[in-house]
Amino acid sequence: IDKEGKEVVKFGKYSYIGNFSGGVSLVIKNGKEGVINKKGKEIVKPGNYDEIWSFSEGLARIRVGDEKTGKFGFIDKKGKEIVEPKYDEADDFSEGLAKVRIGDDETGVYSFIDKKGEEVVKVGAYDYVGNFSEGLVKVRIGDYEKGKYGFADRKGKEIIKLKYDKVGNFREGLARIRIGYDETGKWGFVDKKGKEVVKPKYGEVNDFRNGLAQVWIDGKWGFIDKNGKEIVKPKYDAASDFSEGIAPVSLG
Secondary structure, three states: OOOOOOOOOOOOOOOEEOOOEOOEEEEEEOOEEEEEEOOOOEEEEEEEEOEEEEEEOOEEEEEEOOOOOOEEEEEEOOOOEEEEEEEOEEOOOEOOEEEEEEOOOOOOEEEEEOOOOOEEEOOOOOOEEOOOEOOEEEEEEOOOOOOEEEEEOOOOOEEEEEEEOEEOOOEOOEEEEEEOOHHHOEEEEEOOOOOEEEEEEEOEEOOOEOOEEEEEEOOEEEEEOOOOOEEEEEEEOEEOOOEOOEOOEEOO
């Protein structure tokens, strides 16, 4: 019903109607998924696709076929197929791009497409592609255990060379990087130009929040600023992030 109590969609027509978001809603009829607008018009008729996800940044993932062998694509809010179903996996759009995969989850390769369906990070360029954060995406060549990580921009250009054994996403302009493996590896931070503003020397680090990051060395936690200066020397057995200028810490 609308705000005046008028029935926009008649009772009994659908077995499920989701919440409206961006002027559209998912519906299910006879076990098939579709999309309607606020006037009750079927933008995507139930049965056109085997599964439809919620809209993100104006586009929704769709799948043709079953969960194991089906192909993924994208539609807009008018029901137009913007990206034909040809990918073996796809994520929602974020920061104007969506991650897609051709091949299975072990040997397949990833890329990013824009809202026109054009691949901006070409399929086959990397063995792993993360998700964009602050305009950059972590990428890897090689397997999970011994591969090397770096960062690429929205055009697929390598901004930070693939030389690290593990990396995090960018947050507040900096990203965690690690040299070495497992418990012997050392963590630091790089900026978006690839400069190591904090040399890898810590056993563990967390992302920056409100200008400070937790660091762990020799069994103790402390805090550094974005220049790598230890604002709070590592001396606590546990610590949490600062909130409104205060951070909880503990000893023993």
